Amino acid sequence: MSDQPTEPTQSEVNLQLTDLVAALEIFQLASNRGAFKPEEFTTVGGVYERLYAFLESTGAVQRTQPQTNQQGDQE
Numbered sequence: 001m002s003d004q005p006t007e008p009t010q011s012e013v014n015l016q017l018t019d020l021v022a023a024l025e026i027f028q029l030a031s032n033r034g035a036f037k038p039e040e041f042t043t044v045g046g047v048y049e050r051l052y053a054f055l056e057s058t059g060a061v062q063r064t065q066p067q068t069n070q071q072g073d074q075e
Contacts, residue, residue: 017060024051024061 027048030036036044055061 017055017058020051020055021060024048024055027051 027044031044052061056063
């Protein structure tokens with residue numbers, strides 16, 4: 001028997017869109033908690049934006065529009 005780890009075969013790799021959505025949520029959570037240093041913002045933000053764009057193109061996520069304050073419209 002060999003002690004070397006074997007590479008997973010194609011059938012063993014099971015990455016779903018839901019896994020990528022979870023990764024996006026982890027980015028958001030880590031950002032909200034201040035887990036990134038300022039010098040890491042460009043790199044982290046770039047990965048986040050590419051991941052978000054990919055998930056948006058698949059329909060897994062949708063960009064939300066900023067909500068306006070509806071109280072000012074009521075008179």
